[in-house]
Amino acid sequence: MSGFFAIKQGLDLSLEGKPSGEIVDVSKTDRIILHPSEFTRAKPRLEVAPGDKVKKGTVLYYDKRNPAFKYRSPVAGTIKDIVLGARRSLQEIHIDVSGRAVEKLPSFSADALLSADRTELLNLLSGTGLLSLLTERPFSRPATVNTTPKSIFVNGMANAPFRPDPNIVLQGREVEFAAGLAALKRLTLGPVHLCLDADETATNSALTAAKGVEISYFSGPHPSGNTSTHIHHLDPIFPGDVVWAINACDLVQIGELLTTGQVPSTKVIMAAGPGLSPEARRYYKVAIGQPISSFLGEAFVPDTEARIVDGDVFCGTPVTVDSGVRTHTRGLTVLSEDRERHLLGWMMPGYDKFSTFRTYMSSWFGAGRDWNMGTSRNGSHRSMVLTGIYDKYVPLDIMVDSLSRACIGHDTDDAIRHGILGTDPEDFALCSVVCPSKTDFCEIIRKGLAEIEAEGL
C-alpha cells in the first residue's frame, strides 16, 4: 500500500550554500573524540580509564539509569583522555586510533533477520547505543527496550535547509539499509512506514523499492518532511500510544551493525551552508568521533565568525570546530555569526532581506532566489503581538497560539488537549522564524513537553 499526501501549510526557505551530491572519503584519522553528553538523558558510568587499550566494540560506558544502554568504542586504540565537566559529568572521551582488534557481536544474514527474536535485536541495539537512533514519540526521547511501538516511521525526506539527502547517503549502502528495515519490522507489531518526497525526481532504489514496508509520499513545502507530519497523517498518536521514528540515513548504521556484527566506525554526513566555502559544501565519509576541524578546518568563509550547527538551520545544536562527529550527527550546517548593526534598520528598504512580510523590497523582487542568511535575530524580543500567522506553518491541525499559551501558562492538560503529544519542538521552528516578536516557539514547546513528561505520563 502506498499513500500520497499533499501538504499545504509551511514554507520552503531556500538558502545559499546547498551541498553538491559528491561524497568524499576523509575518514582516516588518528584521534577520535566521543561526546557521551549527546545522549542527554543518559547518566553515563565509565567502564574504561585513560591508558586502557580498547578494541573496536569494547564497552566504554553504560547508562546508570538504563543499564541495557551501553556505548561501545567505534575504533580500536588507546584511551588518551577523559574530559569531565561541571559536577564531574562525563563530557568527552579521546581515543588514539591504533590496530584492528575487534570485539565481535552477533550478526544476522538477510534471511535470519526476517525471523530474528525481538528481544535479542533490542538488546543488541541497546547494548551498542544504536537504539537511541530511534526516537520514541511522544516526547521525542530515545527508544528503550521497555516499550513496544504501535508503528515505526522511517523518514526518507530532506526538504529543510540543510538536511542530508538519504538518496545520496544511501548510495552503496542499499544492503545495510534493507537489513535495517527488516530489523525494524521485527521491533513492532504494527507497520513500518517509509515516507518519501513526492517532489524528488531521482530517488535511490533502496528507498523506492524497499520491501516489507508501507511507502507513503509527501509533497509540499517544509515541514512536509518532518516526522510529526508523517505521523499525524498516517498514524496519529492518541493517549497511551507509542511510536518510534528514525531517519533513513541513521538506519544504515543499524543495518551495518546487524550485517557485519561490528559497531559501525564510519558514516556519511553532509556539510553545507553559507558559512562554508562553495567547494566544501558536499558529503563526507567520516569516522565517528572524527574532529570536525580535521575535514572542515580550512573550509570556512574567511574573515567571518562561523557557527557550526549539528543539524539544520531550523533545528540544530551549535557545536565547536574541535568537537568530534557525534553518533547522531547527520549533517553540519555552517552559518556566519551576523552581529552587524544597520543604521535605521526599521525603515531601510532592504534589498537582500528574507521576510515573509512584504515590508522589504526584497520580498517583492526576491522570488526564487537563494538567501544568504546569518544568525542575526533581526530585532529585539517582544511580547507576542501579531496573531493567527503561525497556523499556516504547522500542518498538524494545531492552533499554535493557543498551544504555546497553554505551555507558557504551565497548563499541561490544556497543552495535551491541543495535541502537543503529537509534536516535536522542530515542528514549530518555522513559527519561530517568521515571528516578528522573535518568540522562540521551539523552546516553549520543549519546556511544555518536558513538564508533561516530568508529570509521569
Next chain:
Amino acid sequence: MKFLLHQLEALEPHFKPGGKFEKLYPIFEAGDTFLFSPADTTKGSTHVRDAIDLKRVMIMVVVALIPCTLFGIWNAGHQYLYVNQIESVLPPFLDAMFHGSLIVLPIIFVSYAVGGLWEVLFCVIRKHEINEGFLVTGLLFPLTLPPTIPLWQVAVGISFGVVIGKEIFGGTGFNVLNPALTARAFLFFAYPVQISGDVWTKLVDGGSPLAGWSSATPLSVASASLPGGADTVLADLNSAGYTFMSMFNGMEGGSIGETAVIPILIGLVILLITGIASWRIMIAGVIGLVVTGLLMNGVGLMDDGFKAFCHLPFWYHFVMGSFLFGIVFMATDPVSAAATNEGKWIYGFLIGFLTVIIRVANPAYAEGVMLSILFMNVMAPLIDWFVVERHLKRRNAKIGEFSYAS
C-alpha cells in the same frame, strides 16, 4: 556612521547594571536600537530569523496612517480658512497646509509627548524595553479627535488610554482594549461638549466676521431625520450640505483623520500588501455593515413609524462617520482583536453589525464605530474561547472524553 556607533558603544556601560544611569537603560535601549538595528544573534535551536521585527511592523502602520494625517492637516486648514473667510495670501493648498499644521501638529505632539512620558515611566519602573506599539497609539489617537479639541484634553485622554487602557494590564501585547480608542472613549464620555459627534464647533479666530460656527455631522443629521422614506433622509443630508461624493471626499468637519475615504484606502492597501493587518477582520466588518444596512432597510419597510435613517442605502454607511477608519486601523489591532482566524471573521462581522445598530437604532449616540469596536474588544476572548473549544472538540473527537490524566 561608524562614529555614531562608537559613541553609542561608549555610552552603553553607563546604562548597564552597575552603571551611573542603570535605571534609565530602557531609554538608552530605545534610542540605541532606534538608530541601529540590534546586534543580537539567535539563541536556542532555530538559527535563522525573518528580517521583520516589531519596530518595522509598527512603523508600517504609522506609514499607513500618513495619508490620513496629511489629509487631516490639509482639511483642518481648509476648514479654518473657510470658516474664518480668510483670503489666501499663499496658494490655497499651502495656506491650508500651513494653518492646518498649526492646528493639528500640536495635538499630535501633545499626544506623543504625554503618552510617551507614561510609556517611558512604566518601562523604567518595570525594567521593560520601551515598546514600539506606542508609536501607533500616539498617532491613532489624535486622528480620532476633532481639530478643535483643547490640548489639555488631548493630554488627559492619552494618559487615560496609555495607563488604564494598556499599562495596568502589562503593556503592549497584554491590553484588552485598544488604547487609542480607550483614550477617545474616555474623552467622549468625560467631555462630551468638545468631542460629541453631534456638533463640532468653532475654528474661529477672535477677529473673525463670524461670532461662532457650528455644523452637524452627517450622522447626526441622518439620526435626526423624521420618519419617512429613503428620500427623506437623503434630502435632509443634502440640505445640510452632504452628498455621497462630498462625504467620500471628506472636505468637511469631523475628526482629523477619518473624514476622507481615499487616504484611508491608501492606508488599507499598505496594511494589506505588507501582510500586517488582518484582511479577515476588514472583509468581515464590511460584510457586517452591508448585511446590517440591508437589514435596517427591511426594518424600515415593515415599520413606517421608524426613523428615516433606516432607509439609508448601505453604501452611505461607509462614507459617513469613521467606520472605514475604525475597521482599517482600530479593529485590526491584533492584540485587542480576536486571536484565532475564525474568530476574526466573527469579530469583524459583529463590529460592522453593531456599528449600524448603534447608528440607526440608538437614540443617544450618533456614531457607533468606537463603541462597537471597544465592545468587541471585550468580547474577543470569548469568541476565541468558542473557536478554540470547537476546534478541540473536532480534533479530539476520536479520542473521546479526555482521560489521559487518570
